[in-house]
Amino acid sequence: MLGMAQKLDLDELICKLLNVGSPGCSLTKTVKEQEIMHLCLLAKEISFDYNLLRLFDRGGFPPFVNYLFFGDYVDREIQNLETISLLLCYKIKYSENFFLLRGNHECSVINRVYGFFEECNYRYQSLPVKCRCMYGGLSPQLKSIDQLRQITRPIDPSNPSIHIDLLWFLFHNYLQLVRSRPLLKRCQANNRGLSYTFGPDVVMETCQKLDIDLIARAHQVVQATIFSAPHYCGQFDNAAAMMNVDESLVCTFQILRPSMKCGKVVPK
Known part of the structure; x- marks a missing residue:
């Protein structure tokens, strides 16, 4: 079990959890879902909110002080994941100094009703958008990720439309043409009769506009x-x-x- 804990890097995870709330340090941005799952797996073999940090600040942080908690670590709060994650980290790292009893809210039938189950689904229901994948390509009409989420499915796309662009757009390295023909538009008519062609400059601008790092496509x-x-x-x-x-x-x-x-x- 010590080997599993070393792979997780408990010190780094504890540091992340203690810094939740600082600018750019929200839980879902700094702690991966895989780390939470690994943490729960480790904690299963042994057996926070702001107020929890106040308790540690007043009483002392582990392992300098021994602790016994009586239960009910989740539900009815807005940072259940931070609380239980930090407690489990301390339990795994300082198993001889840190003890957790089980309360009635550490039962799935209860925390499904009082908030913890809903919080887990809400905060980790999807991965952060870093890579946008589509068959064809980009669309001149595409201004935000929400436009893609709002597409009604199923749909038989009409022309012209953003749906057609996602299926028919072509990539073309036309930067040399632009240098020789300054008035050439960056989105040209597609010679297949549907949608447009686009180049690397449009890709870079779209990545900045949508706050993503990568666009992956096929179609050619x-x-x-x-x-x-x-x-x-x-x-x-x-x-x-x-x-x-x-x-x-x-x-x-x-x-x-x-x-x-x-x-x-x-x-x-």
Whole structure:
């Protein structure tokens, strides 16, 4: 169990929890859902709000003072997750100095009614938006993420519309054309007859406008993109690709090159 606790880095997690409320240090921004789940898994093997911090400030912080809590750590408050997370961290790190009894609100049938269950779902119901994925691309009409959330589903998109752009937009590296033709608009008509084409400058502006770090798309046969059909339609000598995105949003590609002889895909 000590090895699991070291992987979690309890000192770092305790520091994050003690700093919740500082500018830019909300719980959902600094503590990952995976860390909460790992913490609960560790705590299960052993057995905050502002007022909790006041108690520690007055009585002393662990491990310099031994504590026994009687229960009811969640419900009827607005920072249940911070409270129980900090208590579990201290219990795991200082198991001989810090003790937690179970109260009646540490039962799922109770905390489903009095707030804790709802708070968990509300605060961790979705991941922070960092990467926007779509089939086609961007839309000149796209001003905020909320526009995408408000799209009625199912829908048969009409032309022109933001829905058509998300399906038909094409990416084109036309910056050299812009230099030679200054009046060229950044969003050009799509030669397929629907939507537009766009370039890297539009991508960068959209990332800033929507506060996201990455845009991923497919829809075109090029040398490297998320297009999973090698030897497309039996006419193109293209490779297929899968994109791996790590926690730091660093993207790497796995290339699957077509094998013309046996009709199989050969991984590289």
